Amino acid sequence: xxxxxxxxxxxxxxxxxxxxxxxxxxxxxxxxxxxxxxxxxxxxxxxxxxxxxxxxxxxxxxxxxxxxxxxxxxxxxxxxxxxxxxxxxxxxxxxxxxxxxxxxxxxxxxxxxxxxxxxxxxxxxxxxxxxxxxxxxxxxxxxxxxxxxxxxxxxxxxxxxxxxxxxxxxxxxxxxxxxxxxxxxxxxxxxxxxxxxxx
Amino acid sequence: xxxxxxxxxxxxxxxxxxxxxxxxxxxxxxxxxxxxxxxxxxxxxxxxxxxxxxxxxxxxxxxxxxxxxxxxxxxxxxxxxxxxxxxxxxxxxxxxxxxxxxxxxxxxxxxxxxxxxxxxxxxxxxxxxxxxxxxxxxxxxxxxxxxxxxxxxxxxxxxxxxxxxxxxxxxxxxxxxxxxxxx
Numbered sequence: 001x002x003x004x005x006x007x008x009x010x011x012x013x014x015x016x017x018x019x020x021x022x023x024x025x026x027x028x029x030x031x032x033x034x035x036x037x038x039x040x041x042x043x044x045x046x047x048x049x050x051x052x053x054x055x056x057x058x059x060x061x062x063x064x065x066x067x068x069x070x071x072x073x074x075x076x077x078x079x080x081x082x083x084x085x086x087x088x089x090x091x092x093x094x095x096x097x098x099x100x101x102x103x104x105x106x107x108x109x110x111x112x113x114x115x116x117x118x119x120x121x122x123x124x125x126x127x128x129x130x131x132x133x134x135x136x137x138x139x140x141x142x143x144x145x146x147x148x149x150x151x152x153x154x155x156x157x158x159x160x161x162x163x164x165x166x167x168x169x170x171x172x173x174x175x176x177x178x179x180x181x182x183x184x185x186x187x188x189x190x191x192x193x194x195x196x197x198x199x
Numbered sequence: 200x201x202x203x204x205x206x207x208x209x210x211x212x213x214x215x216x217x218x219x220x221x222x223x224x225x226x227x228x229x230x231x232x233x234x235x236x237x238x239x240x241x242x243x244x245x246x247x248x249x250x251x252x253x254x255x256x257x258x259x260x261x262x263x264x265x266x267x268x269x270x271x272x273x274x275x276x277x278x279x280x281x282x283x284x285x286x287x288x289x290x291x292x293x294x295x296x297x298x299x300x301x302x303x304x305x306x307x308x309x310x311x312x313x314x315x316x317x318x319x320x321x322x323x324x325x326x327x328x329x330x331x332x333x334x335x336x337x338x339x340x341x342x343x344x345x346x347x348x349x350x351x352x353x354x355x356x357x358x359x360x361x362x363x364x365x366x367x368x369x370x371x372x373x374x375x376x377x378x379x380x381x382x
Contacts, residue, residue, distance in 0.1 A: 005356055077359060077362060078359040144359075157343065161363070
């Protein structure tokens with residue numbers, strides 16, 4: 001059951017060694033199995049092991065090279081030419097025309113008020129694997145949010161739509177990081193500021 | 200606002216001729232604008248016209264030759280690899296193994312009461328062509344259905360998902376007729 005229907009990109013995900021072991025299947029590395037529960041482009045992520053934590057981070061080069069072109073196509077598809085978010089989309093497209101670095105994109109996400117491009121980090125999630133629940137944490141960039149949705153999954157329509165989106169954007173490496181979800185976590189937006197402060 | 204989310208394929212649609220005549224679009228062929236607003240696979244449909252109504256019907260040979268492969272992929276994506284063990288999926292796929300004619304397929308969809316292959320006959324829907332909304336009549340086959348959904352369309356996520364599904368299945372002549380509805 002949820003309140004917000006959202007789509008976005010998973011930029012980082014992590015889990016503990018103990019949780020990772022729940023995804024162990026004979027003959028397959030659990031690091032691969034676990035990553036595939038969340039994304040379909042696991043090679044686009046850099047894996048690090050820090051202490052007890054396994055952390056996958058979307059490669060900065062992919063974000064720098066693809067994100068601008070990707071979101072332009074994505075927004076054309078979802079919002080069309082007469083979007084109520086026109087100004088925010090235009091600002092964002094203008095920002096990506098400056099070929100920002102990974103750090104500048106991160107800074108934009110943290111500091112610019114934009115309802116179609118905002119970070120939602122440190123999300124605690126449980127994903128189903130066979131009969132078990134695997135705890136993990138995700139960081140995402142939200143690309144669309146819609147309220148007034150009550151949803152109780154029965155036959156998994158949302159994963160079906162997610163799969164279709166990933167196939168639709170297969171030309172982009174980033175496409176495999178897309179997700180669709182419905183939950184009651186309210187998107188946290190940055191304070192309203194003029195974009196020119198940042199770029 | 201609705202209760203059930205469903206996905207399916209459009210098998211027939213019609214519109215009053217006067218609705219097309221009254222369309223204010225820039226192109227010289229408003230009927231094509233209309234057609235492209237309803238489906239992504241217009242060449243998969245036969246066209247017929249009376250004085251009052253234009254009608255498009257899915258070509259029988261497409262239904263007979265393409266449906267099984269389309270459903271196998273669709274059910275696999277929707278229900279997972281275990282779809283083959285699902286009674287309802289298994290029933291329609293076994294039926295298609297008998298190489299039924301389009302009339303037999305239509306009869307099955309009307310009478311079998313199979314929730315993953317169930318005809319919904321002649322319902323009205325509004326579609327947007329250019330900046331105008333017009334009413335059309337649709338005949339669809341439901342392929343999935345889910346209850347407990349309450350949805351007030353604001354930013355068109357469903358239209359976006361429908362567009363993505365049509366692109367995902369575009370290699371099959373049935374793919375461009377995929378529809379998502381909440382009712």
